Amino acid sequence: MQINPPYLMFLGDVHDQLAAKTAQGIVDWRAEWCVGQLRLPNCKADLGIADMTIAGAKAKGVKTLIVGVANAGGVLPDHWTSVIVEAIEAGMDVASGLHTKLGSKPEIAAAAAKHGRTLFDVRHSDMTFATGKGDKRPGLRLLTVGTDCSAGKKYTALALEKEMRARGLDADFRATGQTGVFISGRGCAIDAVVADFISGAVEWIAPAADANHWDLIEGQGSLFHPSFAGVSMGLLHGAQPDAFVVCHEPTRTTMRGVKTPLPSIADVIDLTLRCGKLTNPAIKPLGIAVNTKALGEAEAKKYLADLSAEYGLPATDPIRFGVGVLVDKLVADYPQSGKLARVG
Amino acid sequence: MQINPPYLMFLGDVHDQLAAKTAQGIVDWRAEWCVGQLRLPNCKADLGIADMTIAGAKAKGVKTLIVGVANAGGVLPDHWTSVIVEAIEAGMDVASGLHTKLGSKPEIAAAAAKHGRTLFDVRHSDMTFATGKGDKRPGLRLLTVGTDCSAGKKYTALALEKEMRARGLDADFRATGQTGVFISGRGCAIDAVVADFISGAVEWIAPAADANHWDLIEGQGSLFHPSFAGVSMGLLHGAQPDAFVVCHEPTRTTMRGVKTPLPSIADVIDLTLRCGKLTNPAIKPLGIAVNTKALGEAEAKKYLADLSAEYGLPATDPIRFGVGVLVDKLVADYPQSGKLARVG
Numbered sequence: 001m002q003i004n005p006p007y008l009m010f011l012g013d014v015h016d017q018l019a020a021k022t023a024q025g026i027v028d029w030r031a032e033w034c035v036g037q038l039r040l041p042n043c044k045a046d047l048g049i050a051d052m053t054i055a056g057a058k059a060k061g062v063k064t065l066i067v068g069v070a071n072a073g074g075v076l077p078d079h080w081t082s083v084i085v086e087a088i089e090a091g092m093d094v095a096s097g098l099h100t101k102l103g104s105k106p107e108i109a110a111a112a113a114k115h116g117r118t119l120f121d122v123r124h125s126d127m128t129f130a131t132g133k134g135d136k137r138p139g140l141r142l143l144t145v146g147t148d149c150s151a152g153k154k155y156t157a158l159a160l161e162k163e164m165r166a167r168g169l170d171a172d173f174r175a176t177g178q179t180g181v182f183i184s185g186r187g188c189a190i191d192a193v194v195a196d197f198i199s200g201a202v203e204w205i206a207p208a209a210d211a212n213h214w215d216l217i218e219g220q221g222s223l224f225h226p227s228f229a230g231v232s233m234g235l236l237h238g239a240q241p242d243a244f245v246v247c248h249e250p251t252r253t254t255m256r257g258v259k260t261p262l263p264s265i266a267d268v269i270d271l272t273l274r275c276g277k278l279t280n281p282a283i284k285p286l287g288i289a290v291n292t293k294a295l296g297e298a299e300a301k302k303y304l305a306d307l308s309a310e311y312g313l314p315a316t317d318p319i320r321f322g323v324g325v326l327v328d329k330l331v332a333d334y335p336q337s338g339k340l341a342r343v344g
Numbered sequence: 345m346q347i348n349p350p351y352l353m354f355l356g357d358v359h360d361q362l363a364a365k366t367a368q369g370i371v372d373w374r375a376e377w378c379v380g381q382l383r384l385p386n387c388k389a390d391l392g393i394a395d396m397t398i399a400g401a402k403a404k405g406v407k408t409l410i411v412g413v414a415n416a417g418g419v420l421p422d423h424w425t426s427v428i429v430e431a432i433e434a435g436m437d438v439a440s441g442l443h444t445k446l447g448s449k450p451e452i453a454a455a456a457a458k459h460g461r462t463l464f465d466v467r468h469s470d471m472t473f474a475t476g477k478g479d480k481r482p483g484l485r486l487l488t489v490g491t492d493c494s495a496g497k498k499y500t501a502l503a504l505e506k507e508m509r510a511r512g513l514d515a516d517f518r519a520t521g522q523t524g525v526f527i528s529g530r531g532c533a534i535d536a537v538v539a540d541f542i543s544g545a546v547e548w549i550a551p552a553a554d555a556n557h558w559d560l561i562e563g564q565g566s567l568f569h570p571s572f573a574g575v576s577m578g579l580l581h582g583a584q585p586d587a588f589v590v591c592h593e594p595t596r597t598t599m600r601g602v603k604t605p606l607p608s609i610a611d612v613i614d615l616t617l618r619c620g621k622l623t624n625p626a627i628k629p630l631g632i633a634v635n636t637k638a639l640g641e642a643e644a645k646k647y648l649a650d651l652s653a654e655y656g657l658p659a660t661d662p663i664r665f666g667v668g669v670l671v672d673k674l675v676a677d678y679p680q681s682g683k684l685a686r687v688g
Contacts, residue, residue, distance in 0.1 A: 131571040131601070132570050132602075133570070134570025134571065134602045134604050135602075135603065190539065191538070191539050191540040192538055192539070192540070193538070194535070194537070194538060195535050195536070195537050195538070195539050195542050195574065195575045195578070196535040196536070196572065196575065198575075199571055199573070199574060223577075223619075226478025226543060226581045226622055227540075228475070228476075228540065228543075229543070229578065229581055229619070229622070230539060230542040230574040230579075230581070231539045231540065231578075233573050233574045233577040234573065234575075234577075237573055237574070257475070258476075258477055258479075260623075271618070274615070275567075275573070275615075278568060278570055278573070278604065279570050279604075
């Protein structure tokens with residue numbers, strides 16, 4: 001599964017900007033792939049990029065129409081179908097993050113069959129994976145893990161990719177969630193995989209690579225989240241990380257959606273090391289990434305300095321202060337890290 | 345999902361006894377539900393129960409035809425279809441452990457729709473679960489865990505049910521795998537569930553119960569198996585066990601299907617306690633169940649005695665020596681365990 005850029009971003013007629021969160025994430029991280037947006041009358045979201053018709057997008061070389069919006073219930077409204085069919089007829093693939101599968105609409109399925117185009121339903125996984133093998137693969141790998149869900153794991157991995165590439169390092173973001181798949185054009189939503197194949201899917205997502213290449217793997221959930229720890233465990237075993245970054249949101253007291261108390265960063269480091277050693281005995285913590293949005297600037301700096309002293313690891317807020325300190329340590333700890341041979 | 349007994353066991357024309365392993369397991373543990381077997385010409389398996397036609401089974405009150413055999417590739421041969429349709433026309437539900445879904449055969453789907461019968465594809469999960477909540481449910485729970493896959497977890501849970509019921513204790517086996525689902529008439533193959541819902545599915549499999557009732561939950565995989573630890577982790581969190589039994593096969597050096605070394609029993613106890621405390625802080629090991637088939641009688645007894653001394657826990661081979669010592673400790677440690685109000 002490879003979603004081919006460049007993209008035309010289809011926003012339908014969603015009612016607010018939040019409904020276009022996935023599309024916005026793609027524009028934030030892959031602006032160069034997003035040549036335009038297509039909005040229906042009364043659309044209340046705006047990605048701040050050029051409005052464009054299907055014909056206009058085709059003229060610009062667009063290869064894929066991205067349905068990167070969330071409707072109530074994740075359904076695909078009937079009145080969006082004609083735009084999607086038009087894109088297919090213009091030679092585009094279509095990728096959607098909706099719950100409704102694109103091919104469940106007969107007009108869309110028929111058009112894709114007729115024109116030989118691919119439909120990607122990123123929220124679903126029709127792929128067949130092998131079970132995980134646990135054999136150590138060549139290449140360096142970093143996994144972002146969390147004290148909870150939604151603690152900045154995707155953002156941190158993407159920020160690391162950006163900073164590492166800016167320093168000429170050979171690194172690729174590896175997606176394990178829906179938005180990440182659109183951003184990288186590859187990967188799969190790991191929580192949608194059949195349970196038996198979690199670690200096997202991750203072995204596919206971050207396959208054998210050059211010995212000095214870094215895969216920066218997006219974590220999911222938390223080993224301490226009673227709903228999703230199974231996913232986090234399989235992801236850890238499949239990722240075989242050499243290094244991990246703990247992502248944390250300091251104002252939460254219970255984990256998202258449940259009454260379970262938040263674990264400490266020390267707990268997360270300890271259990272990640274304990275379980276991660278199964279498939280990579282060399283696993284080490286690299287640093288801590290904190291979402292300090294709820295803290296003032298001085299307070300945030302003090303909080304991060306205290307954490308850094310406590311754990312003997314760099315601590316930063318990737319949004320506020322960047323991930324430079326994490327990459328500094330990565331380069332120091334892994335001097336073998338490869339340089340980019342290509343333009344990133 | 346509730347598969348209603350009594351059962352007629354359909355063996356088709358499988359080529360050997362091993363292909364009827366699931367059916368044999370059902371007869372071993374639920375002989376009273378298995379009123380007969382139906383075999384096609386050239387069938388090489390035999391469950392040692394009465395051969396019976398659909399009409400004969402109907403006369404005996406059979407409610408479900410069980411397709412409990414494994415063919416090459418798990419496919420449903422076309423020439424089995426007419427028997428299945430005949431069972432449906434006679435008013436039976438049909439439950440299958442094959443990979444091919446029953447409803448994918450148009451004649452079977454049509455017959456089930458026409459006669460209002462239910463088709464169970466035990467290997468698949470079309471059920472919708474909530475995500476796990478982690479809230480402590482009333483009732484006592486025991487989980488069998490393993491140093492590896494196929495280490496006796498199902499057998500141990502079933503043997504505990506039998507022994508506990510024989511002592512008048514209120515206990516139910518809870519299935520998390522295909523054979524177990526046929527044996528208990530309920531449950532689901534947890535490894536076929538979408539990853540996000542592993543612990544939620546287990547919360548459904550072993551729901552809130554009387555405070556003194558025991559659920560004996562069939563474990564899967566191992567927290568140390570690089571292919572399946574995600575399943576084991578979600579199962580542990582969803583099961584919220586008060587007690588667990590470690591199942592072990594002493595002659596293995598690597599885990600099934602991979603090159604990973606077998607963990608020690610101490611490792612398994614330690615990590616199970618560590619992770620299990622997330623959803624049940626009272627979790628404790630109850631004992632050790634060993635498959636000593638490869639050892640002589642005296643050697644097996646010495647091995648178990650040594651284990652018992654080392655861990656301060658009862659150790660037994662459930663097949664060779666029964667699970668009496670485990671139930672002795674359970675009754676001693678949990679004097680509140682409820683008595684059967686019904687005939688088990």
